[in-house]
Amino acid sequence: MCPDRQILSAYFDGEIAAPWGREIAAHVATCELCRAQLSRMEGTRGLLTEEEAQGWWAPMERVRLRIIGHVPLERHTVPAWRRQVSLPLPVALIAAALLLTFGITLAVLATRTNMGYIRVTKAPAGGTEYQFAVPYDKVEALLKSMGGAEANIESVMTIPKSVKLIPVGEPRMGKANEFPRKKP
Amino acid sequence: MSARMRGGLVPILLALAVAQTHAQAQSSDNDPKEALQELLSKALTVTVSARVLPPDAQEETPIWNAESTKLTLPGRSIKVRLDGENVRIYLICTPYLQDDGDVLLLAQGQVWFTEPLDKENRYFSTFYSIPVSFGEKVLFFPLGLSDADAQQKNHFNIELEIKIVPYEKKQ
Numbered sequence: 001m002c003p004d005r006q007i008l009s010a011y012f013d014g015e016i017a018a019p020w021g022r023e024i025a026a027h028v029a030t031c032e033l034c035r036a037q038l039s040r041m042e043g044t045r046g047l048l049t050e051e052e053a054q055g056w057w058a059p060m061e062r063v064r065l066r067i068i069g070h071v072p073l074e075r076h077t078v079p080a081w082r083r084q085v086s087l088p089l090p091v092a093l094i095a096a097a098l099l100l101t102f103g104i105t106l107a108v109l110a111t112r113t114n115m116g117y118i119r120v121t122k123a124p125a126g127g128t129e130y131q132f133a134v135p136y137d138k139v140e141a142l143l144k145s146m147g148g149a150e151a152n153i154e155s156v157m158t159i160p161k162s163v164k165l166i167p168v169g170e171p172r173m174g175k176a177n178e179f180p181r182k183k184p
Numbered sequence: 185m186s187a188r189m190r191g192g193l194v195p196i197l198l199a200l201a202v203a204q205t206h207a208q209a210q211s212s213d214n215d216p217k218e219a220l221q222e223l224l225s226k227a228l229t230v231t232v233s234a235r236v237l238p239p240d241a242q243e244e245t246p247i248w249n250a251e252s253t254k255l256t257l258p259g260r261s262i263k264v265r266l267d268g269e270n271v272r273i274y275l276i277c278t279p280y281l282q283d284d285g286d287v288l289l290l291a292q293g294q295v296w297f298t299e300p301l302d303k304e305n306r307y308f309s310t311f312y313s314i315p316v317s318f319g320e321k322v323l324f325f326p327l328g329l330s331d332a333d334a335q336q337k338n339h340f341n342i343e344l345e346i347k348i349v350p351y352e353k354k355q
Contacts, residue, residue: 155232155252159268163236163248163340166300169328171293173312176321176345179329 002034003027012041223257227351228279228287230254232264237341247340255351264344266326272296273326279348282315287348289314295326322346 003011003024010016011024028034087095159165172179231253235246254262261278274294279287295308314322324344 154263154265155254156265156267157234157250157252159234159236159266159271159342160248161269163268163342164300165236165268165271165297165327165340165342167295167297167306167308167327168341169325171295171308171310171324171326172329173291173293173310173314173322173324175314175316176323179323179325 002031005037008034008037009041012038224351226258226281228256228258228281229349229351230256230262230277230279231345231347231349232262232275232277233345233347234264234266235343235345237343266342266344270298270300271327273342273344275324275326275344275346277346286315286317289316289322289346289348291322291324291346293324293326297327316348318349319347 002008007016007024011021011028016024028038231251233251234249236248237244237246252264254264256262256279258279258281261276264275264277266273266275272295274292276292276294278290280290282288289312291312291314293308293310293312295306297306297308298304299306308326316322322345324346325342326344327342329341
């Protein structure tokens, strides 16, 4: 008696346990009908496998290659000095002008050997600007050389103790001719 | 002129303006000696004379006086301090040269005073801005102008005279 189709299909897939599998194998060896059925199953499986390979393999391979192509390890890194930067022309010109001015200033400052420590700049309107680029004591030394020992910042006068002073009003200041009572 | 050309012209003009300003700033400090001479020509001599006058208004001979002559530059202040038994007076003068050649004197007066009887401390601080000519005298009365009552009480008057003249190099 031939096994039914489902059992034969399970046997074809190797899903039948050993004692039963041996019984079915002995039967198939003597049954032309069951061998023909197994042969059809084999043909169907071969057809399905071939269709699967032909229909899906190529797209899957393309996707795989695309994914592999974006792996960071395989990306080519360009050095900073070889990168191309695109800027609008006005921005590029302004940047170049600023760099040029900065460079000229640095070059002038680096090559000046007779840099004075006092800079006097006359403005077009007539004003004069003084810039000191030295510690304060150097300026004091300069003024001392100009005026002698009196060049210290603060001078002190000591009023004799016998002089009795008290405020007689608010402090006042003005030109001498505004105080007619005083004749210095 | 197209908008593109105008867009390119603006940064060039800006660069030229920057270069011109830089050249103007550099033109006057090429020679330190020249700069120093220019500085010396602007130096000022500030003389502060302090006088204590007797109570009698008719008497002009001071019973005490002192003088301090300071050399300075426009915009640089000088400071004079007067120390008395119960008073300390600061006078800080900063002269500025004006475009017309005169001097604008900015002066600050500070007075610390201790009352002889109750030892109460008083403090005055005043600020003045006075345009003056060279050699013109400015008077500062740190304790006020004495009136008739003060004169009757035999209180002394103190005044400070400020005079600013251009610096002259001593030969």
